[in-house]
Amino acid sequence: MTAEPVRFDTKIAVLLRDDLAPWQELNVTSFLVSGVVATDAELIGEPYEDADGTRYLAMLRQPVVVLAGDAAMLATAHSRALSRKLETAVxxxxxxxxxHxxxxxxxxxxxxxxxxDLxxxxxxxxxxxxxxxxxxxALHR
Structure with a gap:
């Protein structure tokens, strides 16, 4: 039996400048997503547990789309996000x-x-x- 895919009313997306080093991409993504999570405790699901009963931390309930673009794309997206009054982390x-x-x-x-300098x-x-x-x-690769 296959479960039907869940379609969320909201979307979480991260846009990274396309000239970052890999460690910077990971660092920036984690900081930005933490900002999104801080907007609503309901974004976090239930804790995980394996078959042996070991408990793990809860995580986001929905996927995060990670995109890449140049500095101009970031500036445009930033302006669009603010004009649409979207919750935004920079x-x-x-x-x-x-x-710190x-x-x-x-x-x-x-x-x-x-x-x-986004x-x-x-x-x-x-x-x-x-x-x-x-x-x-573009989708991040």
Missing amino acids: YISEMFATG DTANRAAVRAVARDSL VGIAVIGPRNAVDRTFKGA
Whole structure:
């Protein structure tokens, strides 16, 4: 018996700048997704358990789409996300030189919105709005 696929009303998507080193891609993605998760505790499912009864941490209830694009694509998607009032997380290049949350927030606060050197953004929102926000971005490889 095959279960029918679940279709979520919302979509979570991450857009990474296409010139990042692999360690940067992973770091930025994890930070951005943590921001999305912080918007709603309902995004987290139940804890996992294996057949032996070993318990594991709960994770997101829905998939995350990871995309890639150049700096211009990031700027466009950022503008679209804000104009659509989507919940948005940002990661800027200056954050690679910081070592903690307070310094990260200070780095973002020091730069005007249109001057942010974005290396990644994440959004959650209605599926169609998220799809339109990231129109033109490629799936990350």
